[in-house]
Amino acid sequence: MTLRLGLIFSTTGSYAALGQSAMAGALGAIETLHRRGAPQIMPVIADPRGDMVAYECMTREMLESGVRHIVGAITSWSRKEMIPLLERHGGLLWYPCPYEGFESNDHVVYLGASPNHHVVPVTDWIATQGMRRAFLIGSNYVWGWETLRLARDGLTARGIEVVGERHVPLGAPTPAHILDEIRDAAPDCVIDSLIGPSNTSFLQGLAAHPDRPPIQVLSFNQSEADLAEIGPAANGLVSAGSFFEANAGDTLCDAARRHAPNGRVSSFFATSFAAVEILSAAVRAAGTDDPATVFRAAAATPAVTAMGIMPIDPVLRHAKLTPRLAIAKDGRFDIVNSAAHPVAADPYMTAQSAGRQRPAPGPHRKLRVVK
Template sequence: MAGGAALAAVVMLSACGAKTDAAGSSDEAAKADVSGDTVKVGLLNSLSGTMAISEVTVRDSLKLAIDEINASGGVLGKKIRPISEDGASDWPTFAEKAQKLIKEDRVAATFGCWTSASRKAVKPVFEKNKSLLFYPVQYEGLEESPYIFYTGATTNQQIVPALDYLKSKGLKKIYLVGSDYVFPRTANKEITAYAKANGMTILGEDYAPLGSTEFSTIANKVKASKADAVFNTLNGDSNVAFFKEYKSAGLTAKSMPVVSVSIAEEEVKSIGSQYLAGQLTAWNYYQTTAGAANTKFVKAYKAKYGADKPTSDPMEAAYTSVYLWKAMVEKAKSFDPEKVKAASDGITFDAPEGKVTVDGASQHIYKTARIGEIGTDGLIKEVWNSGKPIKPDPYLKGYSWASGLS
C-alpha cells in the first residue's frame, strides 16, 4: 500500500472510531505503570522495510541515552525500561504498535517515528490516549500537537536556511525530487512559495514511491532541465538508487549540486561516498560538530556499537530527546504527561549539537541550522551555520511568503 493511501486509511479509521478502536481503547487518558522500581518507555522505529536504513540507528541512540541515564541513577529514582517495537516502514503498523505501547505496556512516554506519514498515523493515537511522543526527525512543519514534542528541526530551522544558502551562492534555478508522501509534498509547497518570493525558479518537480529503485527517468529529466541545483526530499533507501543514477547521468556536485534534507552519515555510508562526495546536506548536527558534548557522544556511541558506526542528526535528536524528557520529569516531579508538559518550557540541555531549549508553547526546540558538504571519507563537514539557535516557527508565521500554506 502506498504511503498516502495507508495514511488515509489510518486517518479514516481514527475518524470513524472516535470513542473506541479495534483494541477497544477509549478517549480516557492512558495511565503509565510507575508502581515498581522501573518506568517503561516505548521505542517505536522501523527495524525492517525501506526505512530501516535510517531508523535502526535512531533506536540504538535511544538505547544509549537510556543506558547512560540508568547508569547515573535513572529518573526520579527509577531505572528506565525500554520496550522496542518495529513499525516495519508501514504506517498502520506504527499506529497499532503505538496503541500497544500505551495501553498494554503502559509506557510513560514513547520515542520514535521517522517519516511524517508514520507521525501522522500515530498522532491521533497519542492524542486520544493523552500519552507523550518524542519525535526526533526534521519535518515539514505546519503542525503542533499537545502530546508530541518535536526535537528535530521544523521548516525554519532546516529547509528555509538551506534555501537561503542556495540563494546566497547564486543557485536560483531549482529542481525538486522527493518521495511520494506527506513530508516531500508539503516541503515542496513551502519551497515553491519561498522561490516565488525570492527570485528563484522551480524548473521541475518529481516524486517516486517510497522505496522506489527506478530513477533513470527522473535523473534524465533533471539533467535536461539544466537546473542550478536539486533540492532532494527523498527518504530511506531510495536515495541509494537516485544517486547512482545521478552519477550515471553524468551529473556531479560541481555541475549540479544536490542539497538533501534526509541524508545523514548513516545514509552516506550505505549509499557510498563515491556517489555523494561534494554534495550538500542541511541539518542541525553532524558527527564532526565541534564541542565537548559531541566528542563524548560520538565516543560513547562508537564504544557501544562499533568504531565504524557514524552518528547523525536524527540519532542525536533522539538521544537528546530522552535527556529532555528526563529533565521535564524531574522538574515536574512526576511522570504524568500533563505535569511533564507544564514543566517543559525553558528546559535546556547541552546536547551534542549545542545548547537546545524547549519552547513550551509549540513543544519544539531551539536549534542551530547547519549546511554541510559530504567528504570522500563519508563524513559531513560544516560549511555554514546560523550562528545561534533559531526559535522554532512550525507554521512559518514570521514569513510573509508562507501565508496561506497552512
C-alpha cells in the same frame, strides 16, 4: 521510579538506516544515564518495519500496557498515524526527526528541525550562489510534498525558476526517466527531499554519467545514518540539519560506537539521545511520569543535553535548534555554515511569510501541474 519508555522506530524496512540510527541514539542515552545514576528507564521496543498499520497497532499496544511516553517515528506519515492514539490514551510522543512543519499537537514534543531550520537555509544558500534554475524531487508522502512546496515558494520569491518537480513512491528506487528528465532540464541545482532507497538510487544514478556537467544537489535531511551506503555519489551534496557528527562530543561518539550499526553520529542519533535526556530530567523534576506535568517541567527548565541546551517552546512545543549547512566529502560532512546561536522553531513559517515579497500576479502566471 522506573520509567517504561516506548521506542518505536522502523529498524527494518525501506528506511531502516534512519530508524536504526534513531533507535541507537535512544538506547545509548538510556545506557549513559544509567551509568550516571539516573532513575532506571526500561525500554519497550517495537519495529513497525515502515508499515503504517503496524505503527498504529504497536502504538496502541504500548499505550494500553501503561506506557505513557514514546520516543519514536521517523516519517511524518507514521507520526500522524500515532497522534490519534496518543490523544485517546493521553500519551506523549517525543519526536526526534526533521519534519515539514505546520503542526503543533498537545501530545507531541517536536525536537527535530522545522522548515525554518532546513528549507530556509537551503533556499537562501541557492540564492547566494547565483543559481537561477532548480529542479525539485521528493518522496511521495507528506514530507516530500510539503518541503518541496515550501522550497518552491522560497525559490520563486527569490526569482529562481523551478524547472520541474517529481515525486517517487516511498521505498521505491528513483526511475531512470526522472534522471533523464533532470539532465534534459539542465538545472543549476536539484533539491532532494527523498529518503531511503529512493535517495540512494537517485544520487548514484545522477553521478553515473561523469561525462555530463555536474549538478549541485541539496538535501533537507541527508545525514550520516546512510551516507556511507550512498558512497562517492554523495560527494559535493549540501545538506541542511540541526546536528552533524562534526558537532558531536565524546559522549555521543562513544555511544554511537557501542550502539549504532555504522558507528556514526547522525542528527537522528543525536536528537533521539537528547530526547531521552530531556525526558529523564523532566520526570525527575516533575516527580511523576504524568505526560502533561512532565512537559511543563521540560519547557520550564531547559535540559543540558549532549546536543547542548535545548529550550522547548511551551506553546508551540518545538525545540530551539542551530541551523547548519554541511557538504559531504568522502563519507563525512564538513560544516560550511552555522547559525551563531539556537533559533526558535517557526513551524508555521509566520516569520518568513511576513518578510517575504511575493511576485505580483500577472496575466501570464501559469497553473502548477503535478504529474
